[in-house]
Amino acid sequence: MSDMHSxxxxxxxxxxxxxxxxxxxxxxxxxGGATAFAGVAALTAGLAPLRELASxxxxxxxxxxxxxxxxxxEMERVLDRIAREVERQYGMRPHVRDLKPMDGVxxxxxxxxxxxxxxxxxxxxxxxxxxxxxxxxxxxxxxVKMPQGTFDLTKGEHNYEPESVPEEGYFYMPVxxxxxxxxxxxxxxxxxxxxxxxxxxxxxxxxxxxGCRYCQAACPYFARRFxxxxxxxPKERLNPNMSYLGNRPREVGVVEKCHFCIQRTRAGRYxxxxxxxPVGARKFGNVLDPESEISYILREKRVFxxxxxxxxGTLPRFFYYLDK
Amino acid sequence: MNDETKKAAALTGAAVVFxxxxxxxxxxxxxxxPQHPIxxxxxxxxxxxxxxMNYDTLTDARYDTSDYDCYLCHSRAERVxxxxxDVGDLILKEHDYIxxxxxxxxAANYCFNCHNRDRLDQFRTQxxxxxxxxxxxxxxxxxxxxxxxxxxADAHGRTSGYWNLAMGDRKRLDCTQCHDPHDTRFPSxxxxxxxxxxxxRIPAQLATDGRNDDE
Numbered sequence: 383m384s385d386m387h388s389x390x391x392x393x394x395x396x397x398x399x400x401x402x403x404x405x406x407x408x409x410x411x412x413x414g415g416a417t418a419f420a421g422v423a424a425l426t427a428g429l430a431p432l433r434e435l436a437s438x439x440x441x442x443x444x445x446x447x448x449x450x451x452x453x454x455x456e457m458e459r460v461l462d463r464i465a466r467e468v469e470r471q472y473g474m475r476p477h478v479r480d481l482k483p484m485d486g487v488x489x490x491x492x493x494x495x496x497x498x499x500x501x502x503x504x505x506x507x508x509x510x511x512x513x514x515x516x517x518x519x520x521x522x523x524x525x526v527k528m529p530q531g532t533f534d535l536t537k538g539e540h541n542y543e544p545e546s547v548p549e550e551g552y553f554y555m556p557v558x559x560x561x562x563x564x565x566x567x568x569x570x571x572x573x574x575x576x577x578x579x580x581x582x583x584x585x586x587x588x589x590x591x592x593g594c595r596y597c598q599a600a601c602p603y604f605a606r607r608f609x610x611x612x613x614x615x616p617k618e619r620l621n622p623n624m625s626y627l628g629n630r631p632r633e634v635g636v637v638e639k640c641h642f643c644i645q646r647t648r649a650g651r652y653x654x655x656x657x658x659x660p661v662g663a664r665k666f667g668n669v670l671d672p673e674s675e676i677s678y679i680l681r682e683k684r685v686f687x688x689x690x691x692x693x694x695g696t697l698p699r700f701f702y703y704l705d706k
Numbered sequence: 707m708n709d710e711t712k713k714a715a716a717l718t719g720a721a722v723v724f725x726x727x728x729x730x731x732x733x734x735x736x737x738x739x740p741q742h743p744i745x746x747x748x749x750x751x752x753x754x755x756x757x758x759m760n761y762d763t764l765t766d767a768r769y770d771t772s773d774y775d776c777y778l779c780h781s782r783a784e785r786v787x788x789x790x791x792d793v794g795d796l797i798l799k800e801h802d803y804i805x806x807x808x809x810x811x812x813a814a815n816y817c818f819n820c821h822n823r824d825r826l827d828q829f830r831t832q833x834x835x836x837x838x839x840x841x842x843x844x845x846x847x848x849x850x851x852x853x854x855x856x857x858x859a860d861a862h863g864r865t866s867g868y869w870n871l872a873m874g875d876r877k878r879l880d881c882t883q884c885h886d887p888h889d890t891r892f893p894s895x896x897x898x899x900x901x902x903x904x905x906x907r908i909p910a911q912l913a914t915d916g917r918n919d920d921e
Contacts, residue, residue, distance in 0.1 A: 484870075502898040506751040519745040519902030540901050546894040614744055650873030652866060658754050661892060662864030662884070674869070675860035682861070 448574065449587045449627070457626070460589075464630055471631070472617045480626040481648035483581035489642055490582070490669040491653075492679045492701040493556060497663035500525050500547045500554030504655035504664065508558075511643060511654035512629040513621050515613030522607065522640040523558040523655060535690075558655075559584065559605040559640035560688060560698035567597035567606065576637075582699050583642050585627040593635035602690040606639045642666070669699075679703065751898040754866065758893075760882035761839040774839055776826035786826065788817065805889040820845055820887065846881045857881070 442463050447456060461478045468476045505523045514520045526538035530553050538555075548554065565584050568576055575590035576597055598606040612634040624630040625645035632638050643653035647666070656664040667676035679685065685701040756763070764771050772778055779800070780786065789797045796815055798804060806815045822830035829837040831848035847854030856862035860878060868874035884892060 501895045503751050506747045506898050510747045516746050517744040524901055547897045650868045650870035652869050657866045667869045678859040679861050
């Protein structure tokens with residue numbers, strides 16, 4: 383073979399007697415190499431998005447057990463994995479916890495419709511606290527404006543934008559997850575990714591959710607949101623106080639909803655929507671404690687629940703009431 | 707066709723396929739980038755401060771409280787006289803910046819329903835109890851018993867901090883941090899922007915519709 387006799391070098395020298403000055407073989411080798419090179423380059427570029435997918439942390443996530451089957455040590459490792467993932471994506475180390483329900487605590491929310499002025503501060507405080515995506519924008523709370531004297535949701539309006547609120551002749555009704563004691567959303571989940579906790583909060587394990595959206599369709603309150611795209615949250619807007627079943631950043635393809643600010647309320651604090659409400663229309667607490675304001679309200683006020691489909695018997699833990 | 711031509715053809719084919727894939731992925735990546743500004747919460751809407759500063763909060767913030775220093779202008783020796791017009795409305799002189807609208811019928815527009823005529827820097831309830839400017843909530847309570855009881859139970863007004871008192875403290879706002887004692891109606895506010903995921907999309911029927919429309 384001619385190769386053997388040629389001087390060492392990357393390319394075979396052209397030999398006399400070959401009319402185009404280059405052997406077919408060397409041409410093929412050259413073009414083959416170039417093609418292969420282009421192919422590898424294209425492959426690398428083409429697979430770039432998969433790099434993220436195939437990262438070590440995702441493998442850990444893939445092998446993770448169901449929330450209820452994890453030992454505390456396993457959970458610790460999962461929380462560490464989440465912290466690392468957040469740090470990689472957002473460049474900040476979050477404080478991720480898995481707060482457990484407290485004994486003797488069942489959460490109830492009550493909203494005073496004669497106070498609410500429809501200012502929507504709760505909507506925005508919720509987005510900021512719970513790391514909701516800014517693009518596409520997701521919100522857990524929606525406020526419906528309705529003519530006074532009716533309770534007709536078909537007359538409700540979401541997109542009101544007056545100079546100032548309240549507007550004469552209207553009342554405002556904020557709606558979010560009603561934390562039903564008999565939740566239709568939980569029943570339809572085929573993979574047990576959403577369930578009711580002992581303190582009454584219906585939670586979602588974002589690592590377990592497969593994004594089938596049955597729960598979303600089952601919810602009569604329109605309370606669940608789906609991440610159609612990868613959520614976008616600017617680094618500087620990320621709330622670093624996170625919890626596993628709460629406000630840790632979500633991935634594309636999972637469902638999320640109000641969880642009573644689990645990262646705050648299981649640490650004894652009030653939810654963010656309550657603290658921002660300027661009129662004090664929002665009340666929250668432990669219904670098993672007779673001294674709590676929520677027990678007082680259930681005792682003293684005419685409370686009612688928001689029933690959309692009576693036959694479902696959802697039994698919301700979210701009450702509405704009027705003062706007069 | 708010999709082996710080598712086949713190999714070259716296969717390689718070229720693969721290169722073309724990968725190049726096409728690369729283009730698809732890259733443009734897909736580009737499409738994912740927002741074509742419009744990302745919706746961010748305006749921190750203005752996250753402000754948890756009360757709508758009004760009362761005597762205590764003004765004092766704590768070391769603001770000017772000379773308005774509360776009645777005896778800067780009034781004399782302790784002279785009783786303040788009130789003047790009324792023909793229909794019985796109070797004529798305010800120096801304090802005409804005070805808007806009087808306490809209740810629908812301006813029920814409590816007699817200054818000395820609340821202020822102590824004999825000691826202007828105090829309140830006096832209808833039962834004769836004197837209170838300092840820091841005790842205005844109790845003053846309100848002397849006439850608004852039901853609301854006061856709700857307030858003490860944290861059912862009227864606003865709280866922040868801990869629902870669980872075993873884990874931390876709770877703050878409760880005074881009546882005068884929400885209500886101007888002279889003009890009691892809660893002020894109207896500019897609403898924060900409306901729903902983004904639903905803007906212009908879901909009209910009335912959404913309310914009973916189990917889907918969200920951010921598709």
